[in-house]
Amino acid sequence: MLRASVIVFPGSNCDRDVKTAIERVTGFAPKMVWHGDASVPSSDVIVLPGGFSYGDYLRCGAMAAHSPIMKDVVAKAKAGTPVIGICNGFQILCESGLLPGALLRNASLHFICRDVFLKVENDQSFFTKCYRKGEVIKIPIAHGEGNYFADSETLDRLEGEGRVAFRYSDADGEVGAASCPNGAQRNIAGITNETGRVLGMMPHPERLYEAALGGTDGRRVFESILLSTLEAA
């Protein structure tokens, strides 16, 4: 049994994609929870989906971070409920203070929508345990503000504590400026909190979870969620 809740903000547009991905991969349909609700039902995992919550007004994720439901999401995350933020969801996690740093405008100023290679850096966390450290996977990005920024002390801490989950790389796993699509510092594509139970990532695993979509490299995020939940039960 997996009780997943997907938070729907005005302007979310990957909420139904991630709902379908969770349902098809795990066999359990998530609940869809409106941003104006005061509380999230008791959940094994909470998902903040991609999109353009509140039209990206002020800063991406800034308004959503203050929407009514987020008080309970933050409280539940601090109490240990796993939370994954994908794309706009990652921006919301940073704006709400559940993850450090911020996501700036892409260095190129362009909205980038294409498959990218990622090197898996952490295969121990709640959301990544079905991957293997060092392997290279291919997952699409679709964002205008995915340029991860944090001060160098924070970046050192993230790396030292094994909290970088994914980095942009080339097909051979080389991590460098040439393989960074958006200018993100140290090629960071996804990070976790101290416990590994909150993950923010810019790439969209829900867009590649079965072969008919062109690949399956995103599938293991959802398999990891199911495995981690069953192991804990």
Add this chain to the structure above:
Amino acid sequence: MKAKIKITLKNGVLDPQGKAIEGAIKGLGISGVGDVRQGKYIEVELAETDAGKAKAIVEQMCKDLLANTVIENYSYEIG
């Protein structure tokens, strides 16, 4: 009272929009243009009439919402 709030990117935070604007200004044929940084300007009408209390209100809105202090600085005038 009205608060006039300016939000700017911190030094060291890449500002690709500023860079693009800089290029466009130079494209106009205007010389002598150095670094360009862009930011936000927000006006907020306040019912509060006490200057001290208004400042506390504006501080709170800047810190909690209007600026992301990881990447931005803010300043304001209230009058």
